[in-house]
Amino acid sequence: MKQIIAxxxxxxxxxxxxxxAIYVAHQVKNVKTTVxxxxxxxxxxxGIDLENEHGIPDNAEKFLNYIKSSDGIILSLAEHNGAYxxxxxxxxxxxxxxxxxxxSNKPMLLMATSxxxxxxxSVLEIAKGRFQYMGGNIVADFSLPLFFDNFKEDKILDEELxxxxxxxxxxxxxxx
Numbered sequence: 789m790k791q792i793i794a795x796x797x798x799x800x801x802x803x804x805x806x807x808x809a810i811y812v813a814h815q816v817k818n819v820k821t822t823v824x825x826x827x828x829x830x831x832x833x834x835g836i837d838l839e840n841e842h843g844i845p846d847n848a849e850k851f852l853n854y855i856k857s858s859d860g861i862i863l864s865l866a867e868h869n870g871a872y873x874x875x876x877x878x879x880x881x882x883x884x885x886x887x888x889x890x891x892s893n894k895p896m897l898l899m900a901t902s903x904x905x906x907x908x909x910s911v912l913e914i915a916k917g918r919f920q921y922m923g924g925n926i927v928a929d930f931s932l933p934l935f936f937d938n939f940k941e942d943k944i945l946d947e948e949l950x951x952x953x954x955x956x957x958x959x960x961x962x963x964x
Contacts, residue, residue, distance in 0.1 A: 789820050790819045791820050792819045792821050792860040793854050794813035795823065795826065796826070797863060797865035798826065801827070804867065804936075805901055808901045808932060811893060824841065832845065846881075855892055859964050862899070867900060867912075890924055894912075894925060895927045895963035896919070896960075897914065897928050897932065898930075900931050903934065907933030908931060912931055921961050927936075
């Protein structure tokens with residue numbers, strides 16, 4: 789059975805991106821899913837001086853091992869001021885010091901959501917532009933605007949958005 793990982797690019801305990809990642813992971817058929825939480829991989833703020841003095845922290849290695857041992861990745865990015873959340877950017881930076889192609893060409897369903905009408909579109913575009921140079925194999929992407937209006941009772945209410953997500957999941961499944 790294929791193994792996938794699902795996580796949010798957020799360290800919020802109430803992360804709407806984590807809710808979306810878990811929901812979507814449950815839509816993927818015939819896989820074993822491991823849900824990761826950035827809070828379980830505490831890391832110091834990346835800096836070259838820190839790396840030179842102390843090396844790479846174990847938690848960066850552990851997270852990267854989850855990526856490398858998976859058959860696919862579901863990632864929903866939180867958007868802070870139009871870019872990655874700090875917790876995600878930090879683990880991303882640490883892992884890139886271990887392996888510049890950290891995504892290991894694993895099929896990825898890349899998503900974002902937000903309470904606003906753009907649904908994390910800015911961070912999604914940044915990631916789509918950057919990840920391809922770091923071993924990213926984004927096979928599908930999805931943006932969910934107005935999370936609190938469109939996601940209730942563990943489902944997406946808007947039919948067009950639900951259809952778009954179903955297409956993305958189908959594409960992701962086919963790539964595994």
